[in-house]
Amino acid sequence: MTLWKSILKKNFHKTEALLDFLDFDEKNRALVLQKARFCLNVPIRLAEKMAKNAPDDPLFLQFVPLKKELDKHHESLSDPVQDRCFQKTALLLQKYQSRALLVTNGVCAMHCRFCFRQNYPYNFSEKVFEKELAIIKSDPSIHEIILSGGDPLSLSDDILRALILNINQIPHIKVIRFHTRFLIGIPERVSEEFLSLLKESKKQIVFALHINHKKELDQDVFDYVKKIQLLGIPVLTQTVLLKDVNDTKEALKELFLDLISKGMIPYYLHTLDPVQGAMHFDVSIEEAKGLIKELRKELPGYSIPRLVKEIPGKEHKTPIFDL
Template sequence: MITRTPIAVHDADVHDVDAAPVAASWQRQLSAAITDPLELCRRLDLDPGWLPGAEAGHALFATRVPEAYLARIRPRDPGDPLLRQVLPVASETETATGFVDDPLAERDHTPKPGLIHKYAGRVLLIASPACAINCRYCFRRHFPYDDNAPSMREWETTLDYLRGDDSIREVILSGGDPLASSDRRLAALVERLSEIPHLKRLRIHTRLPVVIPARVDDALLGWLGETRLQRVMVLHINHAQEIDDAVIGACQRLRDAGVTLLNQSVLLRGVNDDVATLEALSEQLFDAGVLPYYLHVLDPVRGASHFDVGDDEARDLVAALRARAPGFLVPRLVREIPGEPNKTPL
C-alpha cells in the first residue's frame, strides 16, 4: 500500500512561536483532510455502490481531500470533474500495458536523495514528501518518498552538488508538494540556495494555493519576497471549477509579491477532454492572473490508465482550442519521455 508521510509528523511548526494564526489554519486544514473514501462518499451523498471500487483504489494509493477542495465538488454527481480527480475507483487495480510504477524513470536521475537532475541547467528538489491532495493520476503515486526526504542537515550534500555545477541556473521545488512543508524549513532552504551565485531562478511546483488557498499567507509571502532569486510558481489546475474566489485572491497576493504565475494541466479522460472545458479553463486562469503553460498528456503510471487520452485526440483538442482562443491562452501540448533532454511537444 502506498501512503504519504503524515502531515503532522513532517511539519510540526503549527506550534512555532512565530507561526501566525493564518498559518496554523492552513496546517489544521492539511491535518483535517478527508482520508477515508467512505467518508468522502458520505459527505457528497454518493450512491454506496461506489464504495467497493473506492476502497480497492484507496488500498493502493491513499485518499486525501481537503475541505476547501471538497466544497467545490458537486454533491450527488459521480461525474463531477473534480471528484473524478480524487475519488479512488476499481479501475486503479487493473493492469494496463505500458503503465508502470516509474513512468518518467526518475530513479535513474537521482544523484542525491531528494534531488532529480534530468535536464540541462535545472534540477528538481523533493522539498516535501507530503501532499495536500492525492490526485488519482499522479505520476509519483509510487515514488519512494521514504528514500527521498532529507533532513535539513542532509540537504547539505545536495547544496554541495549544486555549488559544484555552475551550469545549474534554476532550482525547482517539488514533491509531494513543497508548500506542504513549513515556512521555517522552506525559508531556510531558499536562503541557502540564494547564496549559490550561479543560481538565478526559484521555481515552485505546487497545488496547495489551489486546494487550500489559505496557504498563501504572510509567512509564505515573507520568505518569497526576501530572496534575490527570480520567483516562478507553477500551479496545477485541470478544470475551471477548481478556481473560486479564494483561489483568485491567493493568486492576486502572489502576483502582488512579484511572483510569476504559470499553470500546468494534465489532459484527463472525463475531466477536461473537450475543447469547451479547455477554453473555459484558459479564460478562468487568465482572469486569475495565471498564464496557461503546459498541457501534459497522461504519464503512464500504473493505476491511472482510465484517464488516458490518445495523442491524436489530444492534438485535435488543442488544434480546436487554438481556433477559438488567442495564442497566449493555448498551453503547449507536451509529453515527457524518459531520456529526452526536454519535454516533447506533440
C-alpha cells in the same frame, strides 16, 4: 498551529466518510475502491465543490480512487518518467541541462489519482538539503532550482526560509521555481509569513501551479494567487489532460480563459504519464492534438499551453506538434 496546518489536518482520509459527505447511494459506492494503495487525501474545500452522488464529477474523478485503478494495463509503469534514473541523491533529480529539481518532501495537500510520482521512494530524513545544495553549488551550469515533491508548500515556513537563504548564497542560481498544487486545496497556505519569506529571495521566483479544471478555481484561490503576483512573481500553470475530466474543448477553454483573466499563464498541457492505476485517464495523442487545434480557432495564442509529453531520456519535454 498555523491556520493552513489545521485545515490540512481536517482532510478526508476515510473513503466511507467522504462518500457519506457526498450522499453517495449504494450503486455509486460500488464503483469506489475502499483501500487504495495510494491513499485517499482530499481537502474539505475540494470535497465541498464535488457534486453530490456524482461519480462523474471532475473533482471526484481526480481525487477519489475507483475500482478501475486495479485494471491491468501492460503499458503502465510504477515510475513512468523514470525519476530513479536521474537521481543525483534521493532528493535531487537532474533530467535537463541548466535545471535541477529538489524533491522537497512527499506530502501533498491532496492525492491526485494520476500522480506520476505516487510510487516515489521519498526520504524524509534530510530536510536541510545540505548534500543537494553542495552538488548544485559545485555545478555552475545549473541556473534554476525547481522545488517539487510532493509539494514544496507542505514544508514549514522555517524550512523554506532556510532553503531560500541558502540558495541566495549560490551565485549561478538565477531562478527558483515552485511546483505546487497546494493553492487549489488550501489557499490559506499563502500566509503573510510565507509571503515574507518569498520576499527574502534574491533570486527571481516563479510559480508553476498545477490546475486541471475550472472547478478547482474560485475567488479565494484567485485572491491568494494575486498576493503572490503582487510580489512580481510570474504565475504559470500546468494542466494534465485527463479523460472525462477535461478532455473537451469546452472544459479546456473555460479553464484557460479563467486563468488568463487572472493573469496566470497556461504553460504546459501534459499528456498522461502512464502510471499504474491511472490508465483510465489516458487521452490519445491524436485526440489531444485535435483539442489544441479547436482551441486555436477560439482563443488567442498566448492562452493556449504547449502540448507536451514527457519521454524519459530526452533532453527536454517533447512538444507535440500538429503539422
